[in-house]
Amino acid sequence: MNARFTPSRQEDLSLITGKGHFTADHNYPGMLHAYVIRSMHAHAHIKHLNLEAVRAYPGVRWVASAEDLKAMGAGNIVNPVTAKGKGGEEQVLALMPILAEGTVRFVGQPIAVVFAVSALCAQDAAELAEIEFEVLEASVDPEQTTLPSAVQLHGNAPRNVSVHFASGDAEPVNAAFAKATFTSQLRVLSQRLMGVPMEPRAVVAIHDEVAGITTVHTPHQGILGMRNFLALASGATPESLRIDANDVGGSFGLRGGPYSEHAALVLAARHLGCAVSWVGSRSEIFLSDWHGRALILNGEIALDVEGHILAIRFKDRVDAGAYNCMMSTFIGTRNLSITMGGVYQIPALFMESEVVYTNTTPVSAYRGAGRPDIAYAIERLVDFAAHQHGYDPVALRRKNFIAESAFPYKTANGSTIDTCLSEKLLDRALAISHYATFEERRAQSLSQGKFRGIGLSTFLEASGAGTAPKDQAWGEFNANGNLYVYGVTGPSGQGHSTSFASIIEKALGWPADRVRYEAGKANQKLLGNGTGGSRSLYGAGSAILAMCHQMLETIKPHAAKTMGVDIAQVHFENGVWLANGSTTTTAQIIDALKNEDKTSLSALGEATSGATYPNGCHVAEVEIDPATGETHLIHYYAVDDLGQVISPQLVRGQVHGGVVQGWGQAFCEQVVYDSQGQLLTGSFMDYAMPRAGCVPHLTNETYEVRTQLNLLGSKGVGESGCTGSLPALANAVMSALRPYGINQMDMPFTAPKIWAALQKAKA
Amino acid sequence: MSQISLNINGTTQKLEVEDRALLADVLRDKLKLTGTHVGCDTSQCGCCTLLMNGDTVKSCTVLAVQANGAQITTIEGLASGANLHPIQVAFSNCHALQCGFCTPGMIMATAGLLANNPQPTDAQIHEGLAGNLCRCTGYINIVESVKQAASAMQEKQA
Amino acid sequence: MYSFSYQKAQSVDQACAALTRSDASRLLSGGMTLIPSLKHRLIQVDELIDITGLPGWRDIQVKGHHLWVGAGATHQSVSRHPDVRKFSIGLAELAGMIGDPQVRARGTLGGSVANNDPAADYPAAVLGLNATIKTQKREIAADDFFLGMFSTALASDEIIEGLSFTKPLQSAYAKFRHAATGYAMAGVFVAQISKDQWRVAVTGATDCVCRWDEAEAAAGSVPKNLRFVHDSVLDDIHAPSTYRAHLVNTLYAQAVSRLASI
Secondary structure, three states: OOOOOOOOOOOHHHHHOOOOOOHHHOOOOOOEEEEEEEOOOOOEEEEEEEOHHHHHOOOEEEEEOHHHHHHOOOOEOOOOOOOOOOOOOOOOOOOOEOOOOOEEOOOOOEEEEEEEOOHHHHHHHHOOOEEEEEEOOOOOOOOHHHOOOOOOOOOOOHHHEEEEEEEEOHHHHHHHHHHOOEEEEEEEEEOOEOOOOOOOOEEEEEEEOOOOEEEEEOOOOOHHHHHHHHHHHHOOOHHHEEEEOOOOOOOOOOOOOOOHHHHHHHHHHHHHOOOEEEEOOHHHHHHHOOEEOOEEEEEEEEEOOOOOEEEEEEEEEEEEEOOOOOOHHHHHHHHHHOOOOOOEOOOEEEEEEEEEEOOOOOEOOOOOOOHHHHHHHHHHHHHHHHHHOOOOHHHHHHHHEOOHHHOOEEOOOOOEEOOOOHHHHHHHHHHHOOHHHHHHHHHHHHHOOOEEEEEEEEEEOOOOOOOOOOEEEEEEEOOOOOEEEEEOOOOOOOOHHHHHHHHHHHHHOOOHHHEEEEEOOOOOOOOOOOOOOOOHHHHHHHHHHHHHHHHHHHHHHHHHHHHOOOHHHOEEEOOEEEEOOEEEOHHHHHHOOOHHHHOOOEEEEEEOOOOOOOEEEEEEEEEEEOOOOEEEEEEEEEEEEOEOOOOHHHHHHHHHHHHHHHHHHHHOOOOOEOOOOOEOOOOOOOOOOOOOOOOOOEEEEEOOOOOOOOOOOEOOOOOHHHHHHHHHHHHHHHHHHHHHOOOOOOOOOOHHHHHHHHHHHHO | OEEEEEEEOOEEEEEEEOOOOEHHHHHHHHOOOOOOOOOOOOOOOOOOEEEEOOEEEEHHHOEHHHHOOOEEEOHHHOOEOOEOOHHHHHHHHOOOOOOOOOHHHHHHHHHHHHHHOOOOOHHHHHHHOOOOOOOOOOOHHHHHHHHHHHHHHHHHHO | OOOOEEEEOOOHHHHHHHHHHOOOEEEEOOOOOHHHHHHOOOOOOOEEEEOOOOOOOOOEEEEOOEEEEEOOOEHHHHHHOHHHHHHOHHHHHHHHHOOOHHHHHHOEHHHHHHHOOOOOOHHHHHHHOOOEEEEOOOEEEHHHHEEEOOEEOOOOOOOEEEEEEEOOOEEEEEEEEOOOOOOEEEEEEEEEEEOOEEEEEEEOOEOOOEEOHHHHHOOOOOOOOOOOOOOOEOOOOOOOHHHHHHHHHHHHHHHHHHHHHO
16 A cells, blocks of 8 residues: 555545456356347237247256246336325336236347356347247327327226326415416426446346355345345345345446346346356346436416415326336326425425326436426426516525525425525525626627526425335444444445444544445344435434444443543543543544453444435536537536535535536437337437536535434435536526527437527527 | 467466457456456447557457457556555545446546646546546546646656 | 457458458458447458558558558557648547547557448548558549448458558648547548648538538638538438538538638
C-alpha cells in the first residue's frame, strides 16, 4: 500500500485493483453454462416446441422448458404490490410464468433454457430449436391498447386494464376547477427507458446436497427480498436458498427480485448437481431487464385570481408491459399519488391512473419509480401555467409553497409531509445560480446566435416506506479486532459500508476503518428492507445507530472495569467514555479484552423508519445551437435538503449520478418499439447514453433540515437527483425555446427534435 | 484452436485458445483475471478496456489470436506491487467510482489518455473517455480524478 | 460467434489464395466492424485471414506532393502523425474524430474504406481528396470506388494495400456525431485541390458517400441558398431526412469556416 493512502471508501480498494467479486467472476469446477431461448415475436401462440435436436447436441446436459420447471415447483415472476381499483375492485393480475406457457407476449420472453459445457456451446445448440409460432396482432401503444380495436393480451383483462386507481377527492377538485379564474392543462410523457446498470444481469447457482442449500450469486438489492421472491418463483423454500452478497454493478431498482433465469438456475443446480451460470449479453438485457418509466401524465391546474393553486388533478396512463412484474403497480398508484401536490399547499387533489398491458417488456422500478415523473409533470405544469397566465414562474411557486408554519402538513390526498422549507432552498438556489442576471447571459448568447434558457424545479421526493416490519442490525466484535455489523440492505455502489462505518464512528467512538458491514448472511435471522426507495442510509442506518446505543450498554461494565470505577459513574459522551475526570475510548476497552470476552460483546439494534420527504431546488442553464438543435448544459445547480448528512462526498456522488441519469432521459434515452412490438433500440447502437462531459459543471449543496421521522434524522438521497433534474432540465429547454413560440415538447429533447420544432415554429 | 503467447502484466503466458475466443474472455475464464469486465456486446461500453502494446483497446473486440505476441496490461497489473498507481489513488480520493463495474476500464482508458496527453484539458478528457460508459457517477468525479492523477503524475516526473 | 479458423497472412498472395479458396473467408484488419458482426452471428465465416502482418501494412509516408497511407494504418496513427497534419489538416482531424480512442487504436483505413459504411468518416476524406485506392491488382480512383451502401468496386479477391493522397491547398472536415454510435449522422469534407478546383464530399446523410456539386461550384464560399438535395437521404428513428439534409448544409459552412481558422 502506498504510504499514507487511505481509500475514500472501504469498498474502493478491491474495485480499483480489479479484485471485485461480481457474479460473472465466479468460476466453479465443472460449472455448466446456460443460454436462454427467447421469443422473437411480440405476441404469438407457441404451436409446437421441439427441443430434441438441442438436447442431442454434443456438450448439452439439460434443456428446460416450462413443463420441466413447473413439475419441479416453479411459480411465476413475483408481483409483490397490488392496488384496489377506484371503486374498490380487486386488481386484475397477469403474472409472468418463469418460462412461456403456450403464449408469448413480448419479444425477449424466455421460452426454454439450454445448459451446456460452455456458453458458446449452449448458444450453438439453441439454434437447433424448432419452434412453430402462430403470430398474433400486437398491441404496443399504451394509449391505444385500451381501444376496442386492440388485441386483448390476457383473458382476464378486458380493455387490457390491470387496475383503474384513484387517490384524493374528485368532488372538491371539480368544484375548484369550476370556480377557478385560471386553468391550465399539460400532458407530459415520461418515456420508456432502460435502467442500464453497467453489470449485465447474471446468476450463478450451486447446490449443496448435504446441507440442502442452494447458494445463488447474483446482483441484487437485498438478500431477504431476493431470497423470499426467489423462493416463490422457484418453489424452493426460503431456508434452502442462500443469496450471496457480492459486488453489485449498479441496480437502480431493477434488481429487487428474481427474473426467469434465477428460478431456472436454482432448479437446474439441484437437478444437475453442479454449479450453473448464466450471464446476459447486453442485447438480451435490453430485451429482458425490466424497463423503466413509460408513463403518460395528464395534469391540470386551477388557480384563483391571485395565483393561488386551488386544485391539481391528474389522469395518468401507466404502461405495465406484457405482465404485472415487480413494481409497476406500486409506481402507477402509490408513487404517482404520494407527492402529486409537490411542495405546494393545495386544498384539493385528485388523480386517477390506469395500469395497462402492452406487448412489450414488463416495466418496473427505475430510479425514482414514478416520483421523478410526477415531479416532472407538476413542475412543468406550474411553469406552463405561469407562462400561460402571465406569472413569473418563480413568484408563482413562492406564492404557493407550503408555509413553514403549516408543517407537519397533511396533503389533500393523505400524505403527511414533516418539513419542507422550499423558500429557503429556492433562495439559495437562485443565489448560487445567478438566476437574477440570467437575461444578460441570454442576450449575450443570442449575439452569438445561440438560444439560452434557465429552468428550475422545486421538488418533493418521498422515499420508501419500507415493506419489512422493521430494520434490524446486529453488531459483534471479532477476535481480529474489528466490529462486524450485519444487516439486510445490500449496496450496489452507494458506499453503504462507508456511511454505516461513519455512523458507528460517531456513535461508538470506534474507528471507521475497523468496521466491517456485511450485507446479508444466510444464517442471520435479521429483518429489514432491501435497497430501494432511497432508504438504506436512514433505515438501516437508524437500526445501526440503535445497535450502537445497545452496544454502549453492553460495553459499559467493561468501561467501568477498565477505569476502575463503579458502573454508575461511567457515561459516554462525544465519542469517549468518562468517569471521574478520566477518559478512555471504546477501542482501548475492546483491545484490552481477552478474545472470549471480546466476541461475547454483541448487540441488536432495531428501528422502524417510514418514508421521509427529501426535497430540493435545482436550476439548470442550457444553451441551444439552433443550427443543429443541440443543447449544451452550461451549469447545473442542486440545493437539496437530505436531512442529516452522514457522508457529504457520497451524497454529492448520488446527486451527480441521479442528475446525469435525468440528463439522459431529458436529452437522449428512449426505448422505441415498432408497431409489431419489435424493439428498435436493442443495443447501445440505438439507445444513446450519457457520456463524459454531458454535465460538465454541477454545483451541489445540501441544506440540512433534520427529520424527526427516524432515529438518524436523515432523508434519502438516492433518487433525488432524478426527481430534481427532469423538471429543471425540461424547464430550461422550454425557457430557451419559448421566445420562438414553442411552449411544450416531450423528452428526449434530441437535436433533431429541437431543430424540427424551431423550423415548424418559424413557418 | 491456436497456440498463442501473451505477455500479461509482465509475465509471458502460453495458451491454447479457440480461434473465436475473445481476449476478454480468455483473460477472465482461462487466466482468472476477472478485473476486466464485459458490459455490452456492441463494443461501446468500454468496461473491457485494457492496454495492448501501449494502446487502450476494447478487449471484447479483439480475438485472443490477434493478441498473439502482444504486451498486455490489465487493471490487475497497473499497480507496482503494493504501490497503487496514481490513477487508482485519484479515483478513490475523488469518489470516482460507486459500483465499480466500469472502473477498471475507466482507469485503463485514463492510463492511455495520460500516456499520450499528460495534461489534458476538460474537453480532451471528455474525448479521452468517450469510449467508456458509467451509469453511477455521472462522470463528474471521474473527470476530476483524471485531473488529479495527471497532476500527481507530473509531480512524480519532476 | 460461430466457429472459424484464423490465420495470419504473411503476404498478399497468401491472403489472396485464402480468399479465393472459399466463399466464406474474410479479411480481418482492425476488426472494429467485423468482430461485432461475428459476435452477433450476423455473418458466418470459415476462415478469418488477418492481414495486419503484411509488409509495409502500416506505413505512413509523405513523398513530395503525395501521401501514402498503408491500409493497416490505424486511425490513431493517421491522426497523430505530424506529416499527415501538415499534409491535410482535414484528413488528420477526421481520423481523430472516428469513434473513440479505443476504436482509433485498432480500426484501419483499409478496413473502413473496404466496408464503406454509409455513416463512416473516412470515405468523406478519400472522396474529398480524390485519393487513389491501390490494390494488389490495380489502382482505383476514389470517384470510381464507392458504389453504394456497403458496396465498393473491389472484386471479391482484391485486397487494398494502401491509399495515395495528393496534397490539397487546404482541407477541413466537420462532423455531427450520432448520439448513440458516434458515427457521422452527417459529415462534410471540403478540400481545395487546386486554385480552381474544389471537392466537397458528404457522408452519413445518404446511403453512400457522395460529392456535392453545388457546394463544389461555390468554390469555398457559402451561398445563402445553398441546399443539399439528394434522392436517398437517410430517414430513421434517430433523425428524419430533412434534418440530415439540413446538417449537411450546416456542416459545410462549419468546414469552410474551419478553413479560415487554420
